[in-house]
Amino acid sequence: MQILRRKLLQRSSFIQGVGRCGYCSKNIVDAGQPTPASHPQLLNxxxxxxxxTSEEYVSRRKRLLELLPENSLAIVASAPVKMMTDVVPYTFRQDADYSYLTGCQQPGGIAVLGHxxxxxxFMPESHPHDVIWQGQIAGVDTALDTFKAEKAYPMSKLKEILPGMMGRSSKLVHxxxxxxxxxxxxxxxxxxxxxxxxKDLSVYTHELRWVKSPAELKLLRESASIACQALLQTMFHSKTYPYESMLSAKVEYECKMRGAQRMAFNPVVGGGPNASVIxxxxxxxxxxxxxxxLMDIGCELHGYLSDLTRTWPPCGFFSAxxxxxxxxxxETNKECVKLCRPGTSIRQIHHYSAEKLLHGLKELGILKDSRNIYHSYHQLNPTNIGHYLGMDVHDCHSLGDDQPLKPGVVITIEPGIYIPSFFDGPERFRGIGIRIEDEVLITETGYEVLTGSMPKEVKHIETLLNNFCHGVNTENQNNMRAASIS
Structure with a gap:
């Protein structure tokens, strides 16, 4: 056993050494983030x-300049590093506008855009101490070569150069x-x-980001696909491991194993009455x-997010x-999806959904006609039918919900009812929270459901939970037994 262990360790060391030599080639310049040279498996x-491509980033900046007032200057700082403790940072996520215009994924820089x-x-400067602890960062050369900036300076030059640029501009946006x-x-x-x-820069950038390019839509489709696969595996997992924390961990694991960099937000995993807490x-x-x-989850793939919700009974069957x-x-979800087309708006779809749900709640006896019926309905569903989706979960919010939808816009459709345990209504409905959320791309002829692969019909969910979970559960139990024996 000791000889076998020694051989395995030697082989592991050899493989790790080969990996290090391949990655640390002197011909590859570390840009502080993946590049085609350092990550050929990831980027072309x-x-x-x-x-x-860099051409798409250049095109974005040109279109922004066309929107900006004449002789104006845009100033965009990267997202700050937020600290968990005095020496431990939270996982960094770049600001969507800074990322959209530059592609740079590191903190500490400022991008300035003008006619x-x-x-x-203006790029952060690399200090030997920081390199030892945090690795290389992108500097002036990377800004010029990789991000295709016309000019680049270290941050130490900001106070010397930026005031003059601002002084020569008639308007500033940031x-x-x-x-x-x-x-x-x-x-x-x-x-x-x-x-x-x-002025606030988002007035202009949100207009640009609202309609997605083919390259952006490809990433959004892939992000949605990852989230659907991850949530389906978690649904299978729920019958054997009906714990909110385990389901949250499972869906994050499945997303990251499929290539997602992080979750789009902390997963909502509400069991029983907790599902009525939105x-x-x-x-x-x-x-x-x-x-x-009720699980509301999403993941991030190279800056583009997914967002979907499914509700199911881990035991395998819905009660009456x-x-x-x-x-x-x-039914509300499916009918609202059919309303998604160019020219309509989220606001119009929301009004339809509210009337549909209100009528249905009255038929079920959950709400009764009274002067306060709309107030009572709002208590059970204070949410909107959906929102824009893209580089942020609630993307391009400055445009508002009255904007007529266009091809290339992605929205969510997420009707839900959330009945708390203390609600003054039929007892059999108390403590039930249900939401069904899909991502919908507006197309020239109507819509495309990006999360359509994730089951939502009752018969499909019950069939999956009762027929397809058996093998998954048996495998998990065998793995647990094997682990305990070893």
Whole structure:
């Protein structure tokens, strides 16, 4: 046994050594993020983001300049690093606007875009101490070579160069979400702000980001596919492991094993009455036998997000009350999806869904005609029917829900009813929360459901849970027994 162990360790060391030599080739410049040279399995030549070329990033900046007022300057700071403790940072996620315009995925930089200067990037400077602890970062050379900036300077030059650029501009726009004192406290910025010449950049970037390019849609489809596969595997898992925390861990594992970088948000895993808490996030209860579990999940693939929800009974069968309410939500979901087409709006779809659900709740006896019926309905469903989806979960929110939809826009359709245990209504419905959420792409002729592979019909869900989970459960139990024996 010791000889076998020694050979395995030697072989492991050899493989790791080969991997290190291949990665650390002196011909590859570390850009602080994947590049075609360092990650040829991920990016093709000319791509900054997998599937998105430097030409597309240049095109985005040109279109932004066409939208900006004449002689204006856009200032976009990267997202800040947020700390969990004094020395431990939270996982970094780049600001969507900064990423959309540059493709740069590291903190500490500022991008400036103007009609005269084009893209000018101020990049963080690399210090030996930081390299030892955190690795290489993208600097001035990377800004020019990889991100295709017209000009690039180290951040130490910001106070010397940026005030003059601002002074020569008649208007300034900046990303309010990532604005930092470093440039906001400059006299030139203060003068522009005092004169009312500073605007929020999102007014312009959200208009650009709203309609997705073919490359963006490919990533959104892949992100949706990963989330669907992960949630389906988690549904199978739920019969043997009906614990909110385990289901949350399972879906995250399945997403990341399929290539997702992170979850789009903390998974909502609500068992029983917890499902009636819309953004429930504790995920610390056991799902009781006979209760439903509501899972709202999404993942991020190279900056593009998915978002879907399914509700099912881990025990394998819906109760009569659960099924009655589920059928109402499912019918609303399907009818609202059919309303998705160019020219309509989220607001119009929402009004239809509200009337549909209100009528259905009255028929089920959950709501009764009264002067306060709309107030009572709002207590059971205070949510909107959906939202835009893209680089942020609630994408391009500055456009509003009245915007007529266009081909290339992706939205969610997510009707739901959330009945708390203390609700003054029929007892058999108390403590039931149900949501069915799909991602829908608006096309030239109508719509495409990006999450259509994820089952939502009652008969399909019950069949899957009762016929296809057996092999999964047996395998898991065998693995657990094997682990305990070894």
């Amino acid at each position: 030549e000319g791509e900054i983001t997998p599937g998105i 005269e200067c084009g893209l000018c990037m 990303n309010v979400k990532t604005a930092i004192p470093t440039y906001m406290e400059m006299e030139a910025f203060q003068k522009a702000a005092y004169s009312g010449k500073v 953004h429930y996030s504790r995920n610390d209860q056991k799902v009781k036998d006979g209760d439903l579990v 009350a659960q099924r009655e309410l589920y059928d109402l939500i499912l």
